[in-house]
Amino acid sequence: MRAWMIETLGSAPRLQDCADPLPAQGEALVRVVSVGLNFADLLMLAGSYQVRPALPFIPGMEFSGIVEQLGPYTEGPPPGTRVLGICGTGALAEKLSIAVDRLSPLPDTLGFDEAAGFPIAYGTAHLALTAKARLQPGETLFVTGAAGGVGLTAVEIGKRLGARVIASARGADRLAVAKAAGADQLIDSDAPGLKDTLRALGGVDVVFDAVGGPAFDDCLRACKPDGRLLAIGFASGQVPQVPANLLLVKNLTVSGFWYGGYQDHAPQAVASSMAELLRWQAEGTLHPHVGEVLPFDAFPDGLDLLRTRRATGKVVIRVDQQQ
Numbered sequence: 398m399r400a401w402m403i404e405t406l407g408s409a410p411r412l413q414d415c416a417d418p419l420p421a422q423g424e425a426l427v428r429v430v431s432v433g434l435n436f437a438d439l440l441m442l443a444g445s446y447q448v449r450p451a452l453p454f455i456p457g458m459e460f461s462g463i464v465e466q467l468g469p470y471t472e473g474p475p476p477g478t479r480v481l482g483i484c485g486t487g488a489l490a491e492k493l494s495i496a497v498d499r500l501s502p503l504p505d506t507l508g509f510d511e512a513a514g515f516p517i518a519y520g521t522a523h524l525a526l527t528a529k530a531r532l533q534p535g536e537t538l539f540v541t542g543a544a545g546g547v548g549l550t551a552v553e554i555g556k557r558l559g560a561r562v563i564a565s566a567r568g569a570d571r572l573a574v575a576k577a578a579g580a581d582q583l584i585d586s587d588a589p590g591l592k593d594t595l596r597a598l599g600g601v602d603v604v605f606d607a608v609g610g611p612a613f614d615d616c617l618r619a620c621k622p623d624g625r626l627l628a629i630g631f632a633s634g635q636v637p638q639v640p641a642n643l644l645l646v647k648n649l650t651v652s653g654f655w656y657g658g659y660q661d662h663a664p665q666a667v668a669s670s671m672a673e674l675l676r677w678q679a680e681g682t683l684h685p686h687v688g689e690v691l692p693f694d695a696f697p698d699g700l701d702l703l704r705t706r707r708a709t710g711k712v713v714i715r716v717d718q719q720q
Contacts, residue, residue, distance in 0.1 A: 400455045401489040403456055406442070407442070423468060424467075424468040425465075425467050426466040426468075427492065429461075429490060429491060430509040431714065431715050432489050433515070434713070436630060436703055438456055439700060448485065455486060456486060456488075457489035457490070459514070459515075460481065460482060461479070461503065461512035462480060464480055473500065474497065482495055482516070483660065484499065504678060504679035506679050507678055507685075509720055510690050510713045513711075515678075515685055517656060518546045519683065520656055520670055521656040525629060525654040526555060527558070529627060530605075530625045532602075533558075534558065538560040538605060539595060540552050540562060540563070540575075541606045541607060542565070546711045547630070549578050550683075551607075562580045562582075564576070574686065591612055591615040601619050602621055604627060605629060606628060608631070610631070622647050623649070624650070625651075625652065628651060629654055685710075687712075688710040689702060689712045691712070692718065695714070699714055
């Protein structure tokens, strides 16, 4: 099979021929059809992600595909089943072996490209907003980076949970994407005075922040009493500092949320969340937005779309052009 390989941190990925994997007990062999890219892929390739796989490694954290074979003495989705999954690494290959409990069968309403970018973005937004922030109907949710992969899903899920959603993104075109996903109010992230703008809109109950940087402090100061701020990531490259005195005075809560950690210490919560999300999608509530679909050979171009923050929604690499 062919696979993209990272041999040294910071180096360009290389497309190589590799031996086909064999599924062990408890695993399935999946023929990969599409792979969703994430900002975390960039961090992992640079060695600055919280998880550092041993070198060399095959990148790619989430995928869709077709089960080809089950390992010995293994019960799981039978061969021929369309699935999505999260693997941490290894997705950018024509085949992979993965634990069967990391796979979810696809509803007929979800195509391979949409499914490849579904689990991490939607899973992050859903668990963060429900389990961590406890977002309630009628509350106000503010989403930074609202045209990106995870931010756009937070807008959609916030509306599904009954919140009023304020979305921030750069420029009219990206704001239009957030509006189409259900945002009630829009703020250009390049406009000055974020704190005052949010206060003029009535303040915020929950902040979903995947950007970090100076806007983090403005969001805190625009929160209502008992507000909750979710630190999802730092796409700006700046990790903000939390003024503890402000937390005390306004009874605020700041929570970090890393979906990968939940997969390790709360796998049942992840499974329940994914089952609900796939049910919502099958019912027509969720509409995954894929901004770019690139061929397998163009994986570096997909990384560049993320690096330059030119993508809206998810960037997907199509591994199997025959499906």
